[in-house]
Amino acid sequence: MDKRYLQANKEARLSLYITIIYLIFWITFAYFWGDTPGILGFPIWFELSCILTPIGFLLICYLVVKWQFSNIPLDNTEAEHSPNK
Structure with missing residues (x-):
C-alpha cells in the first residue's frame, strides 16, 4: 500500500476526532453550563x-x-x- 494513503488516512482520522471532540465541548458548555457572569462579563x-x-x-x-x-x-x-513503465 502506498505510504501517501496511510498518511492521508491518519490525517483524516485526526481531523475527524478533533471535530467530534470540539462539538462535544461546545455542546457541553453551551447547553449544560449556568448563566452566571464570566470573567469578561458575558x-x-x-x-x-x-x-x-x-x-x-x-x-x-x-x-x-x-x-x-x-x-x-x-x-x-x-x-x-x-523501470517497468
Missing part, C-alpha cells in the same frame, strides 16, 4: 463555548498540524520513474 456558557473553546482548539489544531501532518507529493512520481 454569561459563562458563552465565554466557555464561543470564546475559550475555539481558542483552545485553534492551539490544538496548530499543534496537530505541526507534529502529525506532513507534506506529501500528490503526483505519482514513483510510477513515472519506475
Whole structure:
C-alpha cells in the first residue's frame, strides 16, 4: 500500500476526532453550563463555548498540524520513474 494513503488516512482520522471532540465541548458548555457572569462579563456558557473553546482548539489544531501532518507529493512520481513503465 502506498505510504501517501496511510498518511492521508491518519490525517483524516485526526481531523475527524478533533471535530467530534470540539462539538462535544461546545455542546457541553453551551447547553449544560449556568448563566452566571464570566470573567469578561458575558454569561459563562458563552465565554466557555464561543470564546475559550475555539481558542483552545485553534492551539490544538496548530499543534496537530505541526507534529502529525506532513507534506506529501500528490503526483505519482514513483510510477513515472519506475523501470517497468
